[in-house]
Amino acid sequence: MTDGWNWRQPDGTPMPAYPPTSVPPSAAPPAATPGAPAPGASPWWSDALSDPWRDPRTPAAVVVTPVRPSGSIDPEPVVDPDVGPRRGLAQILLVPLITALLAGALGGALGYGFSVRNGAGGGAVLGAQGSEAPAAAQRRPDSLAGVAERLRPSVVTVRVGGRGGSSLGSGFVASADGYVITNDHVVAGGSGSATIVFSDGSTSPAKLVGQDPESDIAVLKTSRTGLSPVEFGDSDAIAVGDPVLAFGSPLSLANTVTAGIVSALDRTIQAGEPGGTTRYYAAIQTDAAVNQGNSGGPLVDGAGRVIGVNSVIKSLASDEQEAGNIGLAFAIPINQAKRLTQEIIDTGKARRTVIGAQVTNAGAGAAVGVRLSAVDRSGPAAAAGLRTGDVILKFDGRPLTEPGDLIALVRKYAPGSVVTVEYRRGSAQQNVSVTLAADVK
Structure with missing residues (x-):
């Protein structure tokens, strides 16, 4: 028990006052340990030992080593966290201060990055930010855009002057040495010469090699060489519903591409001017948009191979000059057109x-x-x-x-x-x- 602040010994007698005026050798403090005050200091024990409820003879640190089974590995010692050197007030305040500064700096950096990404302070950023272009925008060679890009250099605009003025139509390159296929009604009434306008805007004069009014096929020859000819398909192998693209210069709009499907096969077409030659052919019908100026241009399949020569449209207008697309267009099958073209190149005329x-x-x-x-x-x-x-x-x-x-x-x-x-x-x-x-x- 205690009497005020004095401790009593087990026999009831008061303990000597601390610090004692003289310390017998048997009561000398233990050897100095790292961090402990040197002997003779006033007092020589730490501040923790001044706790009135603490026995000053208790060691400053208590290390507990749990009992372990034989052969087990020594665990890490468990140290009483409340015992040890005390830190000053400055050290205690410095840690949260540094933590607050670091948190503020990190928050500011994240906030700045977020604001830049979302356009804050630099104008609004419209639309979602995708990681990469969608598959539809990658334009594979077999896509419609890929086919259009590949065919465009082979498609031309045909300008023909004559006594009745000038006419404009379309055509396509059949060989690298300058042969061009178009419709007979594009060059009919002309002077035998024409101007070829290529997809890049360059031009070249061309001469009429031959024509077949009954099949509506004509062949031109330009002096330019090294051209990109089309790839011919098989018009006997197509089926109703197959996708197609129509190329040409409708209404003088060069480099126009429209898409549709094969609507019918072997559709009988009988066309021609009153009193003139009547044209007959078993046409490929398509709903691709075809207008005045598309005549002579290629109709291609989904792989970009030419399967027909655009020739005739059906319209609700009574005046041919006002005729427009209503989803009924007709093309000469390429197997027929290719055969006639070869005959014209070889002999100057086509057989019927x-x-x-x-x-x-x-x-x-x-x-x-x-x-x-x-x-x-x-x-x-x-x-x-x-x-x-x-x-x-x-x-x-x-x-x-x-x-x-x-x-x-x-x-x-x-x-x-x-x-x-x-x-x-x-x-x-x-x-x-x-x-x-x-x-x-």
Whole structure:
């Protein structure tokens, strides 16, 4: 027990006052330890020992070593956190001050970065910030944009002057040495020369190599070489619904590209000026936007291969000059156009394929078929056994309803082609193979 602030010994006698005036050798303080006051200092113990509730003989630090099983690893010693050298007030205040300064600096840096990213102080930043361009904007070579970029150098604008003024149409490069394909009605009435305008705006004069009014194909030749020719596709391999692109200069708007699909195949087209040559061909129908000035330009498939030559549009306008796109455009199949172009380059003219017969309507009440009104005795029809009065129902598997259907389909094929003809004679229906021939002009 205590008496005031004095401690008593176990026998009840008061303990000597501290610090003692003389310290016997047996009560001498322990050897100096690091951080302890030197002996003789007043007092020689630390401030912690002045605690009136503490036994001054208790060591300043208590190290507890837990009991461990035999063979285990010595754990780290657990030190009483309340015991040890005391820090001054300045040290205690300095730590939170530095922490506050560092936190303020970090917050300011983050705030500045956030404000810059969001446009604060430097004008508004509109739109989301994407990490990379979307796949649709990367323009792969097989995308529509990739096809358009690849075809553009091969597409040209054709300007032709003549007695009736000047005309403008489109065309495309068929060979690196300067041959250009266009429509006959683009160059018809011209002086035999034209100006080719390339996609980069450069121009070159061109001469008319040859033309075929009945198929609406013409070939020009420019002196420029090293050109980028188109890649030809197979117009017999396309199907309704296939994607297509139409190139040209509609309404004098050069380097125009429109997109659509194949709407129909072997659509009979009968066109021409009154009193002039009538053109027949089994056309590719498309809903790609085609207007005045697209004539002669290429129609390409999804891979960028030319499958047709844009030629005719259907319009609700009665005046041809006011005609515009209504989603009905027609192109000459490229297999036919390529064959005629090669013949014009080689011989200066194109051959016309014939069956050797004249045709008319099948008669009142007939839903399908065309009647042979006359048969050339030395022609392909007669050689196959067809006679005057026979009704042709199908030509190479395609039903016929109008006389123009047979003419257009016959001209689609090259001379020498063998086709199957289904016909009716009286009440009997039969099939026969016909070898088509070239017209002798």
